[in-house]
Amino acid sequence: MIPADHPRYRSLLARERLASCAREGVVSLEGLAAHGRGEAFDYLIGERTTESALLAERTAAAMLLSARSPVISVNGNTAALAAASIAELQSASRAGVEVNLFHRTEERVEKITRLLESAGVEVLSGRAEPLLPLSHARALCLREGIFSADSVLVPLEDGDRCQALVSMGKRVIAIDLNPLSRTARTATLTVVDELTRALPSITGACGEIDPEEGERLMRSPDNSYFLRAALDEIRGNLEHALD
Amino acid sequence: MIPADHPRYRSLLARERLASCAREGVVSLEGLAAHGRGEAFDYLIGERTTESALLAERTAAAMLLSARSPVISVNGNTAALAAASIAELQSASRAGVEVNLFHRTEERVEKITRLLESAGVEVLSGRAEPLLPLSHARALCLREGIFSADSVLVPLEDGDRCQALVSMGKRVIAIDLNPLSRTARTATLTVVDELTRALPSITGACGEIDPEEGERLMRSPDNSYFLRAALDEIRGNLEHALD
Numbered sequence: 420m421i422p423a424d425h426p427r428y429r430s431l432l433a434r435e436r437l438a439s440c441a442r443e444g445v446v447s448l449e450g451l452a453a454h455g456r457g458e459a460f461d462y463l464i465g466e467r468t469t470e471s472a473l474l475a476e477r478t479a480a481a482m483l484l485s486a487r488s489p490v491i492s493v494n495g496n497t498a499a500l501a502a503a504s505i506a507e508l509q510s511a512s513r514a515g516v517e518v519n520l521f522h523r524t525e526e527r528v529e530k531i532t533r534l535l536e537s538a539g540v541e542v543l544s545g546r547a548e549p550l551l552p553l554s555h556a557r558a559l560c561l562r563e564g565i566f567s568a569d570s571v572l573v574p575l576e577d578g579d580r581c582q583a584l585v586s587m588g589k590r591v592i593a594i595d596l597n598p599l600s601r602t603a604r605t606a607t608l609t610v611v612d613e614l615t616r617a618l619p620s621i622t623g624a625c626g627e628i629d630p631e632e633g634e635r636l637m638r639s640p641d642n643s644y645f646l647r648a649a650l651d652e653i654r655g656n657l658e659h660a661l662d
Numbered sequence: 663m664i665p666a667d668h669p670r671y672r673s674l675l676a677r678e679r680l681a682s683c684a685r686e687g688v689v690s691l692e693g694l695a696a697h698g699r700g701e702a703f704d705y706l707i708g709e710r711t712t713e714s715a716l717l718a719e720r721t722a723a724a725m726l727l728s729a730r731s732p733v734i735s736v737n738g739n740t741a742a743l744a745a746a747s748i749a750e751l752q753s754a755s756r757a758g759v760e761v762n763l764f765h766r767t768e769e770r771v772e773k774i775t776r777l778l779e780s781a782g783v784e785v786l787s788g789r790a791e792p793l794l795p796l797s798h799a800r801a802l803c804l805r806e807g808i809f810s811a812d813s814v815l816v817p818l819e820d821g822d823r824c825q826a827l828v829s830m831g832k833r834v835i836a837i838d839l840n841p842l843s844r845t846a847r848t849a850t851l852t853v854v855d856e857l858t859r860a861l862p863s864i865t866g867a868c869g870e871i872d873p874e875e876g877e878r879l880m881r882s883p884d885n886s887y888f889l890r891a892a893l894d895e896i897r898g899n900l901e902h903a904l905d
Contacts, residue, residue, distance in 0.1 A: 437695070451698070456698040
């Protein structure tokens, strides 16, 4: 048991939750390592939602609300850490939810689908087809899901896949703690924040933004501004780290 | 399969290797997440051996060569990623090799021992005793191994255990990519470099250093210099990272 007053309580809890989902086959072992990577960047960013990330989250909400056909692409780590938050965001944004995995097996797709459904998510189903410009199983997605979407929210996505979606002309909203990752640089908009802080924040903004603010936010989702702000935050934190 | 043209092929391959060793019980699930944290710092340091790390590696070699009784402490991640490099370093430095685990079970000790032996490592054996100033299984080590060593190389070590070894008066050489970690700050000398680059570099230096250079290197293994240099490297990399 982790004491609730531990300064890194949330982070330790998330790690335990992921390890337990890895034992059940929902999270891939590679996903566990990827999570550790995120932890390091969250540590560098101060384990809090920065001001610029909050603005990115409002912009993400505006993009989802104005989309013709928004889809949230969910992988094992996202389902393990934030199934209930995905349900709430789906309800606030009316986005479709598709399970899309880097280490794809039909067994894992089914396990993750069940986990999401038990949290109240409506999961898109059907026969996945090789519709993305990627090799092998990574090309698979649903024709009526990600393939047809105009805006896709990809929490914790691989760089290749983010690029493939952008190259198809989609607006891609990434949630990525590493402001230098290919995903972060390639996405239309990157939310540099930890998943379980970012999703409720986007959901909250969905309920608050009026059309005028939405228009204004949408006019310039300047991704490079958000990446630079996150980087400045990290550099500031490192400046006196050894003093 | 990770496509060979993926820009982060080497890093993803290491992650796959660790995941496969986790399936076999050599690497712990916590070890996988810890590896991910290391990946993030390696990314920030540029996934290369910096000039200051190279100097730290030569200093590490000098410390091992001048030791009366050097021991390399090997855990699951180290065995999974670098068993052959450990064999080469052992041969170049005449250090003993002891399996020492944070998440210790006798089954894991045996599996790791077999993995190391199949790579040509001579592994110290015997009955582990609670000789380190730590609680529970973490106190266990071999009387004729780590307990009697004057210098211990600990790749990827936990902060508590690093501190315990230092408190016993040993010279501790850590390999740790996070210059802010407790291990990095506590060790006598910290090599801020990735394991599979650091070990061959230390081994190479063992064959090159003459007694005079060894003396000179040994005179001031100033750990705070190496940590500050690594942090400056990271901050410098972040400075123009988005240009």
